[in-house]
Amino acid sequence: MAALKDNKPKENLSSNNTIGTQYIFVALILLLCTLLFGILGALQYVIPGLFRNNFSFEKVRPLHVSSAVFWILLSACGIVNYYLASIKGKLWSNKLYKWQWYLLIIAIILILSSYILGIFGGREYWEFHPVLAVPIIIAWILFIINVFKSINGFRNQPVYIWMWMTGVVFFLFTFLESYLWLIPAFRANVVKDMTIQWKSYGSMVGGWNMLIYGSSIYLLDKISGTEKYSYSRIAFVIYFLGLFNLMFNWGHHIYTLPIPKYIQYISYAVSMTELFLLGRIIYYWKTSINTAKKHYHILSYRFLIAADVWIFLTLLLAIAMSIPAINIYTHGTHITVAHTMGATIGINSFLLLSFVFDMFNTHNQKIIHKITIGLYITLAALFVFWISLIIAGVIKANWQMHNYTSIPFSVMMHTLHPYFISFLIAGIVASIGIFIIVFTLFSYNIKQKS
Amino acid sequence: MADKIKVLVILCLLILFLSYSFYLYKLNYSSVHSATTLADKGKILWQTKNCGACHQIYGLGGYLGPDLTNIYSSKGDEHIKAFLHAGTDIMPTFNLSDSEVTEIVAYLKSIDATGVAAPSKLKIKQDGSIER
């Protein structure tokens, strides 16, 4: 019971808690970089050969994807630090927190500049020169120590605390695992190399999702003013299921590789449990509306609901893609990109923004209005963006299943052109929406300070 | 839910996960040939030039360019060399030396030997799984 009290969100503390703010600030700038590089990448789809000589796709793509991953990671770290500090009164060590920050910032600056200089790690989807992984690994070890020491014990902890603990550990494990290729014997066999590569990258997403989903459960409870959900049995069942998925469902990335068949069966069977998750999430979505509405975290609330819509859309696609017989159609097409960006924008980014607006809660109606407009623009455009990619993917799927020997690749790509144009336009509009959100937040906070 | 049960569930999952992981690390990915030193050099080049940003191997990679898993057997080494030397409207020329081109071709050859990537060559079974 004592522990239960101890974990109760301490509203008064969070208002003067500045832990995590600089993480969020830089993360939001990285979000804007993601948008810029995304548009530059999409432009190269629409105008083939654009920037071919000095800012070609092999530079723009990693700039875009790494900015996106760093936006997610940095803000997730900032939020977990921030929430831990508000729950516990303070972090175990501010020194570790600061070093984590310096190391991550150094890594981010070096990594993004290395791409511009043409230095690559060259593996999908998140790679840079292996040396640059070192500051990230050290920063992450400091983070793990700080998280575990701040939490201080396993007794009677709410589900989000478990999720944070599992998330930080799994992220490090999978990150290290993704470097096994440095051992020549590992990479000598390309199928083995790709299997381990996608095993690690597949689970890594699960690692940072544990941090984000954990934070969202904390926020749901904070908004509704109860701790009903975070201690409930069902919350833990969903958590275990999520953990199980994180560990075993990565196989859908590599169904079409010449791998032993049980890898396929394990992932296939595991992924089906997501149907169950889907049911629960929708159920809780309904109840969360009622409790949350009563309260005054309107921006956080709106972003939570937006994320929930995207959880639904993404899961439908994800579950379809986890069936091998459907996966052979979607694999290698833009349906995969629709899925990835749908999840990283629609779920991760919206949830992260809901935490950001919990940190910078405002009751200024003008600001709320502007940000809500930004959100609606983003939501509408994102849907068109997503559908365009799916259509392009379906056409390519048809080509690679039936016509790839008779119709050349470049001709097939040409038929996708209209959908790439709508993808680009929708992407620009979505970027404007996100820009309005971030810009309003920045200018409001700068005004507040001065 | 009692803490003991939570710890127990996590421990069980962890043991399963670690056993599966190490099993996969050790697994002999059978019929597949291990790469030669030349192909290994080609692989490193493939990575440092970031060919994977535009090309896929077994459908994995960026999507601006075509999948190259079986390019060696379908178009041959001269074709590959020509593309690498000249580039295309979209693909930059990488100013590769002749020996670098040979290394990349060796890499593409070694990938080609591991299997067929075209999804249309896979059989869909009744239970929704797929088979080579």
Ligand code: HEM
């Ligand atoms: C918050 C915003 C965004 C996030 C988090 C994000 C994230 C990502 C991620 C993770 C990928 C890798 C996909 C994969 O390999 O399957 C990707 C690819 C891509 N994104 Fe975004 N994205 C964002 C916005 C945009 C926008 C606004 C555009 C452009 C209009 C865009 C254009 C692209 C392009 C062209 C690719 C490469 C597709 C390929 O591999 O050929 N993105 N993005």
